[in-house]
Amino acid sequence: xxxxxxxxxxxxxxxxxxxxxxxxxxxxxxxxxxxxxxxxxxxxxxxxxxxxxxxxxxxxxxxxxxxxxxxxxxxxxxxxxxxxxxxxxxxxxxxxxxxxxxxxxxxxxxxxxxxxxxxxxxxxxxxxxxxxxxxxxxxxxxxxxxxxxxxxxxxxxxxxxxxxxxxxxxxxxxxxxxxxxxxxxxxxxxxxxxxxxxxxxxxxxxxxxxxxxxxxxxxxxxxxxxxxxxxxxxxxxxxxxxxxxxxxxxxxxxxxxxxxxxxxxxxxxxxxxxxxxxxxxxxxxxxxxxxxxxxxxxxxxxxxxxxxxxxxxxxxxxxxxxxxxxxxxxxxxxxxxxxxxxxxxxxxxxxxxxxxxxxxxxxxxxxxxxxxxxxxxxxxxxxxxxxxxxxxxxxxxxxxxxxxxxxxxxxxxxxxxxxxxxxxxxxxxxxxxxxxxxxxxxxxxxxxxxxxxxxxxxxxxxxxxxxxxxxxxxxxxxxxxxxxxxxxxxxxxx
Amino acid sequence: xxxxxxxxxxxxxxxxxxxxxxxxxxxxxxxxxxxxxxxxxxxxxxxxxxxxxxxxxxxxxxxxxxxxxxxxxxxxxxxxxxxxxxxxxxxxxxxxxxxxxxxxxxxxxxxxxxxxxxxxxxxxxxxxxxxxxxxxxxxxxxxxxxxxxxxxxxxxxxxxxxxxxxxxxxxxxxxxxxxxxxxxxxxxxxxxxxxxxxxxxxxxxxxxxxxxxxxxxxxxxxxxxxxxxxxxxxxxxxxxxxxxxxxxxxxxxxxxxxxxxxxxxx
Ligand code: SF4
Numbered sequence: 001x002x003x004x005x006x007x008x009x010x011x012x013x014x015x016x017x018x019x020x021x022x023x024x025x026x027x028x029x030x031x032x033x034x035x036x037x038x039x040x041x042x043x044x045x046x047x048x049x050x051x052x053x054x055x056x057x058x059x060x061x062x063x064x065x066x067x068x069x070x071x072x073x074x075x076x077x078x079x080x081x082x083x084x085x086x087x088x089x090x091x092x093x094x095x096x097x098x099x100x101x102x103x104x105x106x107x108x109x110x111x112x113x114x115x116x117x118x119x120x121x122x123x124x125x126x127x128x129x130x131x132x133x134x135x136x137x138x139x140x141x142x143x144x145x146x147x148x149x150x151x152x153x154x155x156x157x158x159x160x161x162x163x164x165x166x167x168x169x170x171x172x173x174x175x176x177x178x179x180x181x182x183x184x185x186x187x188x189x190x191x192x193x194x195x196x197x198x199x200x201x202x203x204x205x206x207x208x209x210x211x212x213x214x215x216x217x218x219x220x221x222x223x224x225x226x227x228x229x230x231x232x233x234x235x236x237x238x239x240x241x242x243x244x245x246x247x248x249x250x251x252x253x254x255x256x257x258x259x260x261x262x263x264x265x266x267x268x269x270x271x272x273x274x275x276x277x278x279x280x281x282x283x284x285x286x287x288x289x290x291x292x293x294x295x296x297x298x299x300x301x302x303x304x305x306x307x308x309x310x311x312x313x314x315x316x317x318x319x320x321x322x323x324x325x326x327x328x329x330x331x332x333x334x335x336x337x338x339x340x341x342x343x344x345x346x347x348x349x350x351x352x353x354x355x356x357x358x359x360x361x362x363x364x365x366x367x368x369x370x371x372x373x374x375x376x377x378x379x380x381x382x383x384x385x386x387x388x389x390x391x392x393x394x395x396x397x398x399x400x401x402x403x404x405x406x407x408x409x410x411x412x413x414x415x416x417x418x419x420x421x422x423x424x425x426x427x428x429x430x431x432x433x434x435x436x437x438x439x440x441x442x443x444x445x446x447x448x449x450x451x452x453x454x455x456x457x458x459x460x461x462x463x464x465x466x467x468x469x470x471x472x473x474x475x476x477x478x479x480x481x482x483x484x485x486x487x488x489x490x491x492x493x494x
Numbered sequence: 495x496x497x498x499x500x501x502x503x504x505x506x507x508x509x510x511x512x513x514x515x516x517x518x519x520x521x522x523x524x525x526x527x528x529x530x531x532x533x534x535x536x537x538x539x540x541x542x543x544x545x546x547x548x549x550x551x552x553x554x555x556x557x558x559x560x561x562x563x564x565x566x567x568x569x570x571x572x573x574x575x576x577x578x579x580x581x582x583x584x585x586x587x588x589x590x591x592x593x594x595x596x597x598x599x600x601x602x603x604x605x606x607x608x609x610x611x612x613x614x615x616x617x618x619x620x621x622x623x624x625x626x627x628x629x630x631x632x633x634x635x636x637x638x639x640x641x642x643x644x645x646x647x648x649x650x651x652x653x654x655x656x657x658x659x660x661x662x663x664x665x666x667x668x669x670x671x672x673x674x675x676x677x678x679x680x681x682x683x684x685x686x687x688x689x690x691x692x693x694x695x696x697x698x699x700x701x702x703x704x705x706x707x708x709x710x711x712x713x714x715x716x717x718x719x720x721x722x723x724x725x726x727x728x729x730x731x732x733x734x735x736x737x738x739x740x741x742x743x744x745x746x747x748x749x750x751x752x753x754x755x756x757x758x759x760x
Contacts, residue, residue: 001722020582025685026684027683027684027685027687030684030686030687034686034687034690062690103727120715124546150716153632171737180688202648295585298556313725315698326649340672340675340691341684341687341691344687344690344691345687375642378544379679379680379683379684380684380687381677381680382640382673382675382676382677382680382681382688382691383542383640383677383678383680384660384673384677385640385643385645385672386640386644387646388644389644392614399585402542402544403545404544405542405543406545406546406589407544408543408544409543409544410544411544411547422543422679424547426539426540426543426548427548428719429539429540429548430540430545430548430551430552432504432534433535433537433540433550433552433555434534434535434548434552434554434555435532435534436530436531436532436533436534436555436559437532439503439506439507439534442507443506443507446507458723460724462546464682466679466682467682468680469681469683469685470681470682470685472685472689473685473689473692473721474681474692474717474718474720474721474723475714475724476716477508477719477720477723479507479508480507480508480509480510480511482510482512483507483510484505484506484507484510484514485501485502485506485531487510488529493529494592
């Protein structure tokens with residue numbers, strides 16, 4: 001069998017491509033999503049339920065903080081040693097009968113996978129839910145090449161049949177309620193019982209019947225991986241339904257698509273991550289199915305095993321000294337479940353495969369801040385810090401958001417000749433706030449503000465787009481007659 | 495003890511009564527308060543908006559202003575400004591390659607406390623009624639601001655102190671740990687999302703029946719108070735320093751008459 005060997009990984013300054021972009025500024029997309037009352041109530045309900053569950057199971061472990069530290073340390077070390085770990089993984093994966101392919105970016109990865117599927121002579125694949133393949137837009141690519149890809153994860157199936165996009169990395173259909181799911185099934189499943197109700201077990205059974213046929217006929221499966229172990233060349237998938245396991249074991253050919261940052265040094269490391277991941281993601285002590293496979297075994301499971309290791313902007317992110325810890329992410333989704341911004345807007349507002357707080361940093365890190373509207377993503381946060389507290393591998397998301405805002409401001413300044421309204425606001429504030437004397441002078445104007453506030457003692461409308469946005473929903477109190485420092489001076493206190 | 499007051503720009507210009515209350519509390523405990531005249535702002539707004547050069551200048555001014563006077567500890571009635579002094583000034587200096595400023599910023603940061611942190615951890619105040627004579631006979635609720643809660647790890651210091659004020663009735667705020675949606679320029683850049691967060695916070699406050707919501711950050715309170723006011727709510731906001739400073743003889747204004755204009759009438 002021919003393989004598409006792309007050479008050893010090298011640190012290339014390659015931007016990520018694929019579904020990693022905000023195609024419109026976040027505030028605009030968010031405003032639209034905010035208008036969807038059904039979405040907001042679905043999201044609120046779902047995120048609050050899973051938050052409570054997570055807090056409960058995390059609270060059961062006395063050593064949770066130590067586990068987080070261990071997870072962060074392991075990841076930091078792995079990222080610092082990435083090329084060597086990947087080589088070790090390649091050696092061991094190959095020794096056990098697997099074939100390793102390297103892909104610089106989304107296009108290359110899609111091409112490799114398509115070729116591999118073609119070589120089997122099949123035009124159908126079953127898929128285990130995979131963020132990496134979402135990221136590179138594999139399903140769309142395969143479709144354009146005449147290959148049908150069937151998602152087997154229930155939520156992913158709902159999204160696929162609904163011709164929709166995932167709104168959450170763990171619960172892709174978080175924005176849909178049962179009735180919406182029932183309607184999708186009735187519309188899209190050929191042999192479904194027309195009396196189907198929105199009772200969850202009934203819906204699950206309908207999906208099961210639909211999928212069973214695919215599992216039994218498919219020659220090729222495509223999976224993602226939650227981790228790769230360098231010392232043994234092992235891959236692993238963590239899931240809830242067992243549909244993934246069907247994909248991983250029944251077809252003859254298994255193609256795994258995985259980001260290069262998923263590699264861990266040894267099997268021992270799973271001890272930490274298998275505690276951190278389920279608790280952080282689904283709020284369970286243990287996930288129902290953990291599948292681990294090492295190479296090809298005669299007469300058991302897939303006969304051909306491939307892995308496509310994708311960079312797609314990851315070395316870019318790794319080269320960013322302030323942002324690189326974003327690659328520690330184990331895709332648990334805890335940060336989005338606690339994020340007040342995500343809770344109101346849902347995942348679609350972020351444009352990219354990676355929504356929520358991690359998406360707001362990961363997407364621009366992988367594509368570069370100037371790519372399309374990704375520069376608007378780091379502002380999609382009030383910097384409340386809930387994400388950092390929740391993250392099982394302690395990624396300091398708020399600090400990275402601030403860092404990327406700085407990158408965006410710098411990029412904007414390079415592109416633009418005329419200052420923006422924000423630039424002017426910041427310049428004015430800089431002048432006023434970098435000296436006590438100047439601030440004191442400015443404060444002499446406070447009585448003017450009192451006049452403007454009028455008898456109601458409220459300012460209801462400020463000029464300008466930014467200040468006007470503030471007063472769109474909030475009054476500003478009338479300023480005092482006298483600043484504190486003026487009072488202090490008049491009191492003769494210094 | 496000689497205590498340097500960092501009033502913060504927003505309190506200095508918009509809520510002077512909060513700074514006066516802070517001075518009163520500290521003097522009542524027998525400490526000397528000084529006001530470094532060169533101070534202006536911590537630079538948090540610039541930093542969090544990505545304007546690092548401007549932020550560094552503002553931060554440098556802060557460091558310089560506090561180096562210019564002698565004091566034992568510095569205090570600010572704002573968790574987020576203290577968090578900025580402690581956590582962001584070094585970062586700004588390092589980015590500019592200014593190791594000297596980084597060290598000086600650390601020195602200032604190490605002695606700067608949020609008000610209740612200073613009261614509880616350094617000055618040993620655990621009972622406001624007994625030790626400060628605090629008296630405020632009203633029903634209030636309390637919102638812990640994100641930076642105090644998550645960056646400074648203030649825990650229940652603010653709430654616990656409020657509960658010990660004479661005559662007060664503190665009712666629990668549902669979903670108290672949820673951000674109010676202020677976030678500095680976030681409330682301008684992503685005004686709609688910010689408003690959605692604010693509406694939920696206002697609804698939580700409303701559900702308590704309390705006539706005012708207190709907290710430790712003037713900026714969050716301005717945002718929350720501004721939303722309540724726009725919605726025509728009877729409830730207002732009042733900084734916890736004013737409640738702690740309130741006594742029988744010199745009461746802070748009653749909630750119904752609370753002037754969101756910052757006590758300017760006083
Ligand atoms: S950033 Fe942290 S909390 Fe968010 S998905 Fe990744 S590992 Fe989970």
